[in-house]
Amino acid sequence: MRFPPLPRPRSLAGQLFAMQAVLIAVVVAGYALFTYVSDERQAVDAAALHATAVARSVADSPTVGAAIHTPDPSRELQPYAMRVMRDTDVDFVTIMNPVGIRWTHPDERQIGRHFIGRIDPARHGRTFTETYTGTLGASVRAVTPVEENGRVIGMVSAGIRVEAISARVRGQVTALLGVAGGALLLGAVGTYVINARLRRHTHGMNAAELSRMHDYHQAALHAVREGLLMLDGQFRVALINDGGRVLLGVGDEVDVIGRSVAELGLPAPLTGALLSSEPRVDEVHLTASRVLAVNTSPVSGGERRGTVVTLRDVTELQSLMGELDSERGFTQALRSQAHEAANRLHTVVSLIELGRADEAVEFATAELELAQALTDQVVAAVSEPVLAALLLGKTAQANERGVELVVSPDSRLDDGLLPAELSARDLVTVLGNLIDNAVDAAQGSVGARVTVTAYASGSELVLRVSDTGPGVDPAHADLVFQRGFSTKPAGPGGRGLGLALVRQAVTRLDGTLTVAESAADGEGGAVFEVRLPLPAAAVNGG
Structure with missing residues (x-):
């Protein structure tokens, strides 16, 4: 049977949250396993030390030594053992004779029966600990001798059930899981806040849209012939396209990103225009070999963030405009000369009408000679x-x-x-x-x-x-x-x-x-x- 694949989160925030959840789950699971194993071992060791301390305290008590010499030791030792159990937080305190017959037990029906477990080391005067399953189940116990004048007159066993130890460890693991759940909840809230802020800064675009815009952005930068220059708030170059490098005379081998505009070696007027905080519209500037039309527009969003600069090569246009101005001047000169020629022609006609033909010929000839002399002088x-x-x-x-x-x-x-x-x-x-x-x-x-x-x-x-x-x-x-x-x-x-x-x-x-x-x-x-x-x-x- 095949299970359908789990849906993948589409938003960046969903992906971040899923990654955080998996990461926290893996960390918590690993730490919980390590903590359980480590804490259980430490809890067993601590229980053994505790049981040993209780057993030795009972064995050294004068009350125990005196009660052992009475005809019925259980009569005095059973209440005493129960008080010790209550006061020291152990599951049992068993006092027995040198051969292992119980004088005390939490279950009074077990009094008079043989102790279940090893006692030989204690019978020889040594205190030892072990994990053993007895009448109360598996427990960590300590057995120590009761000595009098170098002779063993009894033995004391104190123990803590393994189930109680495991319960304490499980409580710690539960607390750890609670902390993990809190961390996951905090991560979810933090992810939501960061996502909201991120979407505000990216104008609601998700990761796929940002990636697509970046691709279009790069393609557009390399496609346009006009120069595009982006400066940050400190007038350092944040971005420059191929056209900008060509128009400013900056080769591809020169790394200009991060450098100030003042360090690019541009003409002073052009540098001043780029460093200005005021917008410029179609302002003409010259480089070593080009005439550029410069437009600048500050980028702001509550504070100055930088400047967008566009550059257009108008070298050919400027030359054509110069030629056009010359042609316009020639046209105006021709119009003026035509006007003057009309005046002179009217003068010649008037002289002829007045019957002064000789003066008319002389006037017309002088004007022609003057114009021709100027042309001859220039051409010569x-x-x-x-x-x-x-x-x-x-x-x-x-x-x-x-x-x-x-x-x-x-x-x-x-x-x-x-x-x-x-x-x-x-x-x-x-x-x-x-x-x-x-x-x-x-x-x-x-x-x-x-x-x-x-x-x-x-x-x-x-x-x-x-x-x-x-x-x-x-x-x-x-x-x-x-x-x-x-x-x-x-x-x-x-x-x-x-x-x-x-x-x-x-x-x-x-x-x-x-x-x-x-x-x-x-x-x-x-x-x-x-x-x-x-x-x-x-x-x-x-």
């Missing part, structure tokens, strides 16, 4: 198409803002000189942001002008942009390249990102970026210079 100095287009567009933008943008006569950059390693996007990022920054600085100054110089010198490409603005405080020479630094009020999109992008691109291209005061007389302003290394093949080819 910088024939590299990307930079030439950028300079023409920025010239129109600068003119709209009242700033003259000129290309230095020292500029010389032929088409085909730049290697493939210098992408058009990097050149637009570097030179475009430097020009925008210079135009911002020069706008509103007397004789507002921005001068651009671009040439190849030895194994380097040199890009220099100077302006007639207020210049750069030497104390801020390094701060101007940090994200967020700006001496002008922030607009809707914020400031302080352009120069940081320039430094990021220059660093990625293994170049150098410096800023100094302009040495031109009366101009003042600042000079930003970028030097980018050129391969030997490019230099020789140029």
Whole structure:
């Protein structure tokens, strides 16, 4: 016959309680068996000692010695033995003559009969103990001689029944089982309390649900491309996924778990954002090679528990936004030029209507020559198409803002000189942001002008942009390249990102970026210079 399997508890608390019950049962059963065997042996030894002490006390009593010499010893010894039994908590006290005939016994019918058990050692003057089954059943007894002048005149046996000893041991085992039951009850209450607290902290999810959530959690961490960073209350890294390691430049071989954010070697602005207790939303930060959108959200539950940080790589997006801004500037410049062209066309038409055809031709020709001269000047100095287009567009933008943008006569950059390693996007990022920054600085100054110089010198490409603005405080020479630094009020999109992008691109291209005061007389302003290394093949080819 097969029995159905016992149902297994599904909850974690049920499993804990079942384990506790089995553990307590095994411990109690083992301890009860050990206690029963050990206590029974100890109880037998204690009963033997007790019986020996009672027997010797009775044998040494003068009352016993005097009664033995009377014609009827039982008359005086029987009441005396009964009192001793009552007072010493033994089951029997038997006093007998040297041949073993009883003078006393708890059952008076046994008086006068022969003692059941060994008496030879006592007859020879020795006290001994034994476990023997007599008229009262199995008992632990002691037999000792009653001596007078070196002669044995009687013997005394005192004993305790084994049944009484076992009853005492069973009482101890029962008490032990009661303690075990109390421990089991206490364990059940403790398990219930711990389970309630555990379910409160795990939002009611059991072990299987937690395990399943952990599996999903691990899969999601490795699947998402965005960076995820979890910080504890002391801003130490508690968790980081693969995307976070890539975006922050932390390799898999570096163990960052448990380390403070300040120890990761991140740029100071990014470290400050991660250490802030205030939430951040789509805040742009730069690393050595990336532009990151950072979001932080504090985790709290009555007390600060940590911060969840998400990172998105917006490097490509930022570059596209820069190109879009350039295109927008070109569009605005074209719109402005179209407006100016319309005004000039109306002027030419009006001169013709007034009958001044010669003046109309002269006016139109002068305007064409001026536009062509500007184009020829830029293309002659910088024939590299990307930079030439950028300079023409920025010239129109600068003119709209009242700033003259000129290309230095020292500029010389032929088409085909730049290697493939210098992408058009990097050149637009570097030179475009430097020009925008210079135009911002020069706008509103007397004789507002921005001068651009671009040439190849030895194994380097040199890009220099100077302006007639207020210049750069030497104390801020390094701060101007940090994200967020700006001496002008922030607009809707914020400031302080352009120069940081320039430094990021220059660093990625293994170049150098410096800023100094302009040495031109009366101009003042600042000079930003970028030097980018050129391969030997490019230099020789140029």
